[in-house]
Amino acid sequence: MLIELSIKVALAGIVLFGVLNLAGFHTWVERKQSALIQDRIGANRAPIFGFRALGLFHSIADAIKLFTKEDIIPARVDRTLHTLAPFFSVFFALVAFAAIPFGDRLIIGERVIDLQVAQIDVALLYVFAMLSLGVYGVILAGFASRNNYAIMGGLRATAQMISYEIALGMAVVGVVMVYGTMDLAELVRAQGRTFAGGWLPLWGIFTQPIAFLIFLIAALAETKRIPFDLPEGESEIIGYFVEYSGMKFGMFFLTDFLETILVAALATTLFFGGWQIPYLTPEGFVFPWGAELAVSNLVYVMLGVTSFSVKILLFCFLFMQLRWTLPRFRYDQLMALGWKGLFPIALANVVVTAVVLLFVGEAN
Amino acid sequence: MAIKTVHRPVLTFWEKLYLPQVLSGLRITFRHFFRNLFLHIAHQFGRLKHLRAAETYQYPEELRPIMSRYRSRHRLTLRDDGSPRCVGCMLCETVCPALCITIVAGEHPDPNVEKAPIRFDIDLGVCVYCGYCVEVCPEDAIRMDTGILDLAAYSREAMRLDIHELMDPELRKPLTDCNLDFPHECQIHEGELRGAWASSPEA
Numbered sequence: 001m002l003i004e005l006s007i008k009v010a011l012a013g014i015v016l017f018g019v020l021n022l023a024g025f026h027t028w029v030e031r032k033q034s035a036l037i038q039d040r041i042g043a044n045r046a047p048i049f050g051f052r053a054l055g056l057f058h059s060i061a062d063a064i065k066l067f068t069k070e071d072i073i074p075a076r077v078d079r080t081l082h083t084l085a086p087f088f089s090v091f092f093a094l095v096a097f098a099a100i101p102f103g104d105r106l107i108i109g110e111r112v113i114d115l116q117v118a119q120i121d122v123a124l125l126y127v128f129a130m131l132s133l134g135v136y137g138v139i140l141a142g143f144a145s146r147n148n149y150a151i152m153g154g155l156r157a158t159a160q161m162i163s164y165e166i167a168l169g170m171a172v173v174g175v176v177m178v179y180g181t182m183d184l185a186e187l188v189r190a191q192g193r194t195f196a197g198g199w200l201p202l203w204g205i206f207t208q209p210i211a212f213l214i215f216l217i218a219a220l221a222e223t224k225r226i227p228f229d230l231p232e233g234e235s236e237i238i239g240y241f242v243e244y245s246g247m248k249f250g251m252f253f254l255t256d257f258l259e260t261i262l263v264a265a266l267a268t269t270l271f272f273g274g275w276q277i278p279y280l281t282p283e284g285f286v287f288p289w290g291a292e293l294a295v296s297n298l299v300y301v302m303l304g305v306t307s308f309s310v311k312i313l314l315f316c317f318l319f320m321q322l323r324w325t326l327p328r329f330r331y332d333q334l335m336a337l338g339w340k341g342l343f344p345i346a347l348a349n350v351v352v353t354a355v356v357l358l359f360v361g362e363a364n
Numbered sequence: 365m366a367i368k369t370v371h372r373p374v375l376t377f378w379e380k381l382y383l384p385q386v387l388s389g390l391r392i393t394f395r396h397f398f399r400n401l402f403l404h405i406a407h408q409f410g411r412l413k414h415l416r417a418a419e420t421y422q423y424p425e426e427l428r429p430i431m432s433r434y435r436s437r438h439r440l441t442l443r444d445d446g447s448p449r450c451v452g453c454m455l456c457e458t459v460c461p462a463l464c465i466t467i468v469a470g471e472h473p474d475p476n477v478e479k480a481p482i483r484f485d486i487d488l489g490v491c492v493y494c495g496y497c498v499e500v501c502p503e504d505a506i507r508m509d510t511g512i513l514d515l516a517a518y519s520r521e522a523m524r525l526d527i528h529e530l531m532d533p534e535l536r537k538p539l540t541d542c543n544l545d546f547p548h549e550c551q552i553h554e555g556e557l558r559g560a561w562a563s564s565p566e567a
Contacts, residue, residue, distance in 0.1 A: 321393055325393045
């Protein structure tokens with residue numbers, strides 16, 4: 001029992017450590033990537049003992065600054081909700097990671113460890129539920145601030161997130177139909193098989209390309225970043241966190257990055273085979289041209305974790321690149337895209353998938 | 365009144381799909397990203413230094429090249445013996461539209477030269493950098509070619525350059541030592557200011 005518990009705690013620790021560090025790292029990536037895109041150099045003036053490390057220490061400087069800044073609670077706000085809102089935001093974003101499998105079963109002696117903090121049969125639903133609950137943090141922040149701009153920002157955020165969640169959910173229905181499971185670990189395992197004569201892995205991107213596009217767009221909207229950053233709109237439109245300062249603001253900021261990572265993890269899990277590497281089976285590499293290469297369980301699992309991490313990083317990179325490429329949507333355009341564009345296409349995708357599955361049969 | 369028809373751009377089918385447009389945007393940003401990344405790495409190995417990876421000048425360490433005609437902080441040019449070329453003709457003080465130059469002329473030790481400045485002060489807080497003083501000087505005694513742009517000080521007093529700083533652009537206030545060996549007046553020698561500034565009512 002104690003061993004079980006410590007394994008779980010260790011897994012949760014690994015996930016939290018990885019995710020939070022990646023979120024902190026994101027602030028650096030955001031600065032440097034945008035600098036490279038815009039022919040600039042980017043932040044590089046926070047040396048420690050003369051080492052600049054390409055400005056990496058700016059993330060630490062940011063954290064220290066946010067923690068030591070005065071935490072202002074305006075006079076007329078609802079103190080409880082005002083304090084709770086950022087915690088809600090971060091909590092739901094972090095908790096959603098529990099259901100994301102980041103590796104295949106690790107076998108140590110007799111013990112089989114699933115590299116997933118919580119084995120939930122309906123992990124997909126759980127992640128979506130947590131993603132939806134995240135909107136509470138946003139609307140509470142707007143509501144508790146007693147600031148008209150903040151509540152408008154909160155309402156914009158709520159409307160946007162609820163609208164796009166529908167497209168998001170509909171897009172994922174197609175994937176669930178193809179693989180016939182909502183257990184994310186099983187879903188990834190199902191993507192380990194191959195098709196087209198063994199040349200292509202049976203990843204979601206190949207079985208559900210339309211769903212992937214819709215998922216990607218809707219997921220970007222869920223993260224509330226450019227081009228869908230109407231809830232906050234850093235420089236022009238005032239967002240739901242105007243009345244926040246110090247680390248409470250930092251937590252909203254962190255939530256944005258956490259949600260980006262969560263969405264990257266979801267996209268990887270659902271459409272890019274999670275921890276799968278093409279031609280790598282639990283027994284080793286089996287190439288379509290006949291070659292085989294056996295690997296031990298530990299190597300196999302570690303390769304899987306690496307593959308999962310690399311895919312997440314690539315998605316984060318892509319999201320960041322999009323964020324520095326596209327301008328912001330107008331609000332009516334945003335709603336039109338969500339309701340008149342993505343939602344009907346997602347619905348059609350579900351119907352087409354159902355018809356195809358009826359003739360071809362489920363993938364498993 | 366004439367009626368002007370404004371033609372709104374009509375999006376084509378592909379533009380309405382957004383995705384091709386998004387991809388073309390991504391192509392531009394990716395091109396910049398990878399070009400600059402490649403150049404930054406190449407610079408680390410000392411290659412391709414002639415191609416800039418970023419438009420940024422790392423300011424205090426790396427100064428932007430300025431044109432030779434750029435009007436920066438003033439300096440007084442020197443004769444071979446180290447004394448100023450200025451003959452105290454007052455043309456620059458007269459032409460100065462901002463009235464920022466103060467000259468007190470004195471007798472030059474060399475009988476062939478009529479006068480020399482015993483005081484030459486420019487108040488940079490007042491100067492408008494028009495360059496008339498340089499234009500008007502018959503002796504090429506004042507120039508604005510030091511290339512010094514960081515003219516900042518914590519007090520108005522510190523913005524007033526006297527003859528020491530004008531003859532040696534490296535000098536910065538506060539001055540502790542006077543190394544000029546030709547006759548002149550300065551705070552370090554006399555202990556007090558004389559001339560226009562000292563007598564002006566506001567000073």
